[in-house]
Amino acid sequence: MKALNVLIKREFFGYFITPVAWVFLMIFVSLSGLLTFYAGNFFGRGQADLQSFFLFQPWLYVFLIPAVSMRMWAEERRSGTIEMLMTLPVSTGELVLGKFFAAWAFVGVALILTTPMWITVNYLGNPDNGVILMSYLASFLIAGTFLSVGSCMSACTKSQMIAFVSTMMACILLTFLGSDAVINILSDVATEKVMKLFQSFGFLIHFLSLTRGVLDVRDLLFFISFSGVFLFATVIVLDQKKAV
Amino acid sequence: MITLQNVTRKFGSFTAVDNLSITVSKGEVLGFLGPNGAGKTTTMRMISGFLMPSAGEITVCGYDTVKDPVEVKKHIGYMPEVASSYNDMTVLSFLSFIAQARGLFGSEEEKAVARVVDTISLNNVLYQPIETLSKGYKRRVGLAQALVHDPDVLILDEPTEGLDPNQKRDIRTLIRRLRENKAIIISTHVLEEVEAMCSRAVIIDKGKIVLDDTPRALLSLSDTHQTLFFLIPDYQKERAETIFNEMPQIVLTDVHQESEDAFLFTMQPRERESATADIVEALRRQDVKILDMFVEKGRLEEVFYAFTSSDRNIKENAK
Numbered sequence: 244m245k246a247l248n249v250l251i252k253r254e255f256f257g258y259f260i261t262p263v264a265w266v267f268l269m270i271f272v273s274l275s276g277l278l279t280f281y282a283g284n285f286f287g288r289g290q291a292d293l294q295s296f297f298l299f300q301p302w303l304y305v306f307l308i309p310a311v312s313m314r315m316w317a318e319e320r321r322s323g324t325i326e327m328l329m330t331l332p333v334s335t336g337e338l339v340l341g342k343f344f345a346a347w348a349f350v351g352v353a354l355i356l357t358t359p360m361w362i363t364v365n366y367l368g369n370p371d372n373g374v375i376l377m378s379y380l381a382s383f384l385i386a387g388t389f390l391s392v393g394s395c396m397s398a399c400t401k402s403q404m405i406a407f408v409s410t411m412m413a414c415i416l417l418t419f420l421g422s423d424a425v426i427n428i429l430s431d432v433a434t435e436k437v438m439k440l441f442q443s444f445g446f447l448i449h450f451l452s453l454t455r456g457v458l459d460v461r462d463l464l465f466f467i468s469f470s471g472v473f474l475f476a477t478v479i480v481l482d483q484k485k486a487v
Numbered sequence: 488m489i490t491l492q493n494v495t496r497k498f499g500s501f502t503a504v505d506n507l508s509i510t511v512s513k514g515e516v517l518g519f520l521g522p523n524g525a526g527k528t529t530t531m532r533m534i535s536g537f538l539m540p541s542a543g544e545i546t547v548c549g550y551d552t553v554k555d556p557v558e559v560k561k562h563i564g565y566m567p568e569v570a571s572s573y574n575d576m577t578v579l580s581f582l583s584f585i586a587q588a589r590g591l592f593g594s595e596e597e598k599a600v601a602r603v604v605d606t607i608s609l610n611n612v613l614y615q616p617i618e619t620l621s622k623g624y625k626r627r628v629g630l631a632q633a634l635v636h637d638p639d640v641l642i643l644d645e646p647t648e649g650l651d652p653n654q655k656r657d658i659r660t661l662i663r664r665l666r667e668n669k670a671i672i673i674s675t676h677v678l679e680e681v682e683a684m685c686s687r688a689v690i691i692d693k694g695k696i697v698l699d700d701t702p703r704a705l706l707s708l709s710d711t712h713q714t715l716f717f718l719i720p721d722y723q724k725e726r727a728e729t730i731f732n733e734m735p736q737i738v739l740t741d742v743h744q745e746s747e748d749a750f751l752f753t754m755q756p757r758e759r760e761s762a763t764a765d766i767v768e769a770l771r772r773q774d775v776k777i778l779d780m781f782v783e784k785g786r787l788e789e790v791f792y793a794f795t796s797s798d799r800n801i802k803e804n805a806k
Contacts, residue, residue, distance in 0.1 A: 246588055253584050260575045331588045332560040332590070
C-alpha cells in the first residue's frame with residue numbers, strides 16, 4: 244500500500260514537471276467552456292443547469308484522455324526506464340494501478356478547475372446541485388474508464404503516437420456503441436437481443452443516465468468493471484511483453 | 488547467494504540463453520564476458536526478475552524469481568544496460584523516489600540517499616534535472632539507484648560503459664570496496680576491468696558457458712602467456728642467441744634491434760611452465776648482460792577471441 248502511494252505521488256507530480264500538463268489543463272477548461280456556451284447554447288436554453296456542459300464531456304474526453312494516457316507505458320518502454328521500474332520490489336499490478344490513479348487524479352484536477360461553471364449557474368439561478376454532483380461523478384467515471392483503455396493501449400507499444408490514435412479509436416467506438424446512429428444501422432440487420440447487447444455496452448447510455456441524476460448501481464458497476472478489465476489486461480500485456 | 492540452474496530463455500524460436508547454470512556466493516565478483524548477443528543482458532535481466540526464464544530455476548538469497556519476484560527484487564540492486572532514469576526529475580527527487588519505492592521513508596530514506604550520494608559523489612548535481620547531466624553522471628545516477636538500499640546482490644550491466652578513464656577507475660575502486668559482503672555480477676566488454684576487479688570470470692557465447700575460472704587462470708590459456716622478453720646489449724647478441732637456441736625449454740621466436748645498442752629477444756616456453764630462472768642462470772654463467780627482461784602474463788583478449796569466435800581451429804589451438 245505504501246509503495247502504491249509512492250508510485251501515485253511520483254506519477255501525479257510527474258505530470259506537472261512538463262508543460263504538457265499545463266497545456267492540457269488549459270485546453271480542457273477552455274474547450275469545455277466554449278462547447279457549453281456555443282455548441283450547448285447555455286444561455287439560450289434559459290435553464291439553470293449544467294446539461295449543456297456535461298453533454299459534451301465524453302466527446303472532449305475522446306480526444307483529450309488519449310493525450311494523458313499515451314505516455315503512461317509507451318514512454319517507459321521507449322526510454323528504457325521500464326527496466327528500472329519493473330525491477331523495483333513492487334508488483335506489476337501496483338505499477339499499473341499507480342499510473343492509473345495518478346492519471347485519474349490529474350483528470351480530476353482538470354474537472355475541479357471547471358467548478359467556476361457550477362458557481363456561475365448557482366449565481367444565475369437555482370440548479371439541482373445533486374444532479375450536478377452526480378454528473379461530475381459520471382464525468383469522472385467515464386474519464387477513468389477511458390484512461391484504463393488508454394493504459395492498456397499504451398502498454399502495447401513504445402510509440403506514444405500509436406498509443407494515442409488507438410486509444411482514441413477505441414474510445415470513439417465505445418462511445419458510439421449504443422448511440423442512436425449505430426442502433427439505427429443495426430436495426431436493419433440485427434435482432435432485438437443483439438441491439439440490446441450493443442446498447443448495454445454503449446458508454447453514452449450509462450453516462451447520460453447518471454447525468455440525469457439517477458444513481459443506478461448498474462451504471463456505476465458498468466464503469467468500474469470496465470476499468471477493472473482493462474487494467475487487468477494492462478498487467479497481462481506488461482508481464483507478457485516486458486522487453487521492448 | 489545467486490543460483491541459476493539449467494536456465495533457458497527463448498525469444499520465439501531464438502534461444503538467447505541455453506541451459507545455463509552458475510552459482511555466485513557472497514564476496515565474489517563475477518565478471519560476465521561474451522560478444523554482443525551472447526546472452527549476458529538476458530541472463531542479468533532474468534536474475535533481476537525483469538524477465539522470466541523459459542525453463543530452469545533462478546534463486547536469489549533463497550527466493551525464487553518466478554514464485555517470489557518481489558522478495559527477490561528487494562535483495563537486488565540492478566543497473567540496466569541502458570541506465571536511463573526519469574529525465575525530467577532532479578537527481579535528488581529521483582533517488583528519493585527509488586528509496587521510497589524500496590520501502591525507506593523519513594530518516595531512513597534521508598540516510599540512504601545521503602550515503603549513496605556520498606559514495607558515488609553526486610553532491611554537485613543533486614538539484615539538476617537528470618536530462619541536463621553528462622553521460623558519465625547519468626550512468627552514475629543509474630549506479631546510485633542500484634545502491635540506495637544497500638542490496639546483498641548487485642547486478643551491473645556494463646557499469647563503466649561510456650565513462651572517462653578517471654570515472655572508470657572510481658567505479659572499479661568502489662566495486663572492490665563493496666565486494667566484501669555482497670555477491671556482485673558485472674558484465675563488461677573491457678577485459679582489463681575483469682582483471683582489475685573480478686574474482687571470477689565467466690565467458691559465455693551463444694547462451695552457453697564456454698569458460699568459468701579466475702581471471703588469472705584464464706590468462707594462462709592465452710597464447711602469449713609466459714612469453715619471455717630479454718633485452719641484451721648488441722655486442723653480446725651472438726652469444727645470447729646461441730644460449731637461447733641451446734635451451735631445450737624454449738623456442739626463440741623473434742630477435743630485433745630495439746635501440747641503437749640493444750636487441751630484444753622474444754621467446755616462447757615449450758611447456759606451460761616458467762623457464763625464466765633457468766635462462767637467467769644460463770646467461771649469467773656466460774657473462775651476458777641483461778639490460779631488461781619481462782614476462783607476459785597473457786592477454787584476456789586472446790582467450791576471449793579464441794573461445795568466442797566460431798572458427799573451430801582457433802579454439803583447438805587455444806586448448
